[in-house]
Amino acid sequence: MAKAYSYIRMSTDAQLQGDSLRRQVERTAKFAEENDLVLDQSLDLHDIGRSAYDGSNVEKGRLGEFLQAVRDGKVEKGSYLVVESLDRLSRQRPRHALRLFLDLLDHGINVATLVDRRTYTPDSGDQMDLMLSIALMVRAHDESLHKSDRLTAVWSNKRKNARSKPMTNRCKAWLRPRADRTGFDAIPERTDVIKRIFCESADFGIGADAIARRFNKEGLTTFGSSNGWYKSYILKILMDRAVLGEFQPHRVTTNGREPVGEPLVDYYPKIIDEHLFYRAQTGLGRRRIGGGGRKGARVSNLFSKVAKCGICGSRMTFVNKGGPNGKALICDAARRGLGCHPIPWRYEEFERSFLTFIKELDLASLTGSAETKTDLDQTRDRVRELEGRLATAEHQRDRVFELILGNEATDFLAAKLRQHDQEVSALATEIDDARERLAQLERQAAAFSAESEKLTAIIDRLQSENSQEMFRARSAVSARLASIIDELLVWPAGAPPSLEACRLAEHHDVGGQHSESVPEHLAAMDKASRAFCVRLRDGSVRLIGPRPDTPGAFRFLADSAGVLLSEGSFAAYCQSRYGKQLAPGPEYSRALEVLLTDPTQLGRHDIGVGG
Secondary structure (H helix, E strand, C coil): CCEECCCEECHHHHHHHHHHHHHHHHHHHHHHHHHHCEECCCCCCCEEEECCHHHHHHHHCCHHHHHHHHCCCCCCCCEEEEECCHHHHCCCCCHHHHHHHHHHCCCEEEEECCCCEEEECCCCCCCHHHHHHHHHCCCCHHHHHHHHHHHHHHHHHHHHHHCCCCCCCCCCCCCCCCCCCCEECCHHHHHHHHHHHHHHHHCCCCHHHHHHHHHHCCCCCCCCCCCCCCCHHHHHCCCCCHHCCCEEEEECCCCEECCCCCCCCCCCCCEEEEEEEHHHHHHHHHHHHHCCCCCCCCCCCCCCCCCEECCCCEEEEEECCCCCCCCCEEEHHCCCCCCCCCCEEEEHHHHHHHHHHHHHHHHHHHCCCCCCCCCCHHHHHHHHHHHHHHHHHHHHHHHHHHHHHHHHCCCHHHHHHHHHHHHHHHHHHHHHHHHHHHHHHHHHCCCCCCCCCHHHHHHHHHHHHCCCHHHHHHHHHHHHHHHHHEEEEEEECCCCHHHHHCCCCCCCCCCCCHEEEHHHHEEEEEEEHHHHHHCCCCCCEEEEEECCCCCECCCCCCEECCEEEEEHHHHHHHHHHHHHCCCCCHHHHHHHHHHHHHHHHHHCCCCCCCC
C-alpha cells in the first residue's frame, strides 16, 4: 500500500487554540482510509508559526525537510502529500510556488488537497489541472500580498502616531497601559526595584547573579509568575533601553524580529537617567571580560580574580576553614599540590594592610563616609558613563558596517556610518580628557589625607559589619579594585619579591646618605617576610611589606621610582621630627603622608638610615 504524509502549516501559534488542527488531522485520516493509503506519521510535518509567503516553511521548516527526504529517496515514489489546500504549501510568487509544486510531482509524489478533493499526480495529462493549480497559486500570493500591504500601512501609521497614541497595549513589566490608551503609567513598587538594580550594578559593582540571589533571599516579589529572580532577567533589564523611555518597533522576517526605523524616544515613561544607564553598561562590559566571581553574602574576598602569587603566578585563592582565623589567601598551585609554597596569609590582615596603604581606593567615598560627593567621585562617574556611551556607539557603528558589507549599502546607511564614526571619535576624545582629569585627582587622593583618623574606623566597619549597607560598600570597593589594578602580586612567605616581578627601579637618591637601595633591602629579607606589589593602571607601582604583628604598620614601602622607606628610617624620621616614636594611628598616618608626598623630607633631618 502507498503511504500518505500529512502536511499542516499554521502561520501563528494562536491558530492551534482553535479547531483547525483537529479538523485537518481527521480529514487527512479519512482521506487515507478512503484511498487505501497508510498514514505515515514517522515524519513531523507540522510547520507552526512558519510563513508560506516568505518561503520560510521551505527554507527553514518541515516542508523543506520533507522535500530533502524525497530527493534523498527516503520517501517512496507514489506516496501522497496531503494538504488542506495548495496555499498551505506556498504563498510565494507564482513562479516560485509552481517550481515547488512541480518539484514534488517530478519526484513521483502525488499532491492531494482536502478542500476541493483534488489529487495532482505526476502522470496527469489534464492541462486544466496545471492551469487550475497556477490560478490558485496566483490567488494565494495576491491575498498574502494585499494582506501584507494593509498590515504594513496600518503599522506604519501606528508608528507615525506612536507618541500621541501607543502602537499597542503591550508594555514592559514595570508599566501599565492607561485605560484611555493614551500612554503608560509606571508601577511605583516595580520601578523602585528597577532603580535598585541599576544603582547596585553601576555604583556598587554588584553582578546580576548576586542581585538575583539577594532578591530571592529577601523574598522580593517578581514581576510575573516566575519562581524567583534569575540572573538572565536582571541582565535583560540592565540592557533594556526601555528604561530610558525608548521603544524600538520591529517586524517579523525569515531571520526573526528585525528593528524598523529609529527607536521612538519618550514612548514609555523614563525610569532611569542616561548617566546611570551608561555607567551600568560599563560595569556589565567589565564583568563580561574579566568575570565578576560569586561574592557570597558579604563579599568575603575583595581581591577575587585580581590577586596572583608573586612566586609562581598562580591566582591567590580565598579559603575559609572556619573559626576567627580560618579565612586566608593561599597560592592555588600550592593548594592543589603543584609546587610553590603552601603558606597562607590571614585574609583580614592582608585586607587591612592593603586598604591602609593603597590610597587610590578613596575608601571614604566608596563606603559613603565622605560628607559630600567629591570632584573625584563625579569624575569617576563621568568616565564610566562615557565608556558606556562609547561601547554603545561602537556597537551601533559595527552593526551598520555589517549591513553595508552584506551588500545592503545605501545612502542612508552610508550617512549613518559617518554619523556613528563621528560620535565614536568625539566620545573617544572626551574620554581621554576625562581620564586625564581622573588620573590627576587620583594622584592627589593617593596621599594620606588629613582625614586619616577615619581610615581605621572605616576598615573596622568593612570587616565587622554584616549589613546590606556594608555589602554594597564592599561590592563597590571590589569593583573599584578591579578597575584601578593592573596586577596584584602577593608573597605570603617563602621567597622575597624580585625587582623584575615588581618592575621597580633599582635606586633613587632622595637625600644623600639617607637614601636606601631597594635591591639590597629585598635581598636581606628573610623567607618569613610577607609583601605585596600593586601595579595600577596609571602605571604607578607600590611594594609594601606590612609588619606581621600590626597589619596597619609597615616594615618597608617602595615605589616605581625606586624610593624605599623602611621601618627604621621612618622611626628615625619620627624621632627627629616629633621627638618620639609613633604607633599606628592618625599621627602615624599623617607623618607617613608627609614622606610619601615628599620623600626628600628624609634628608632635611639629621637621621640615620634604618634597616
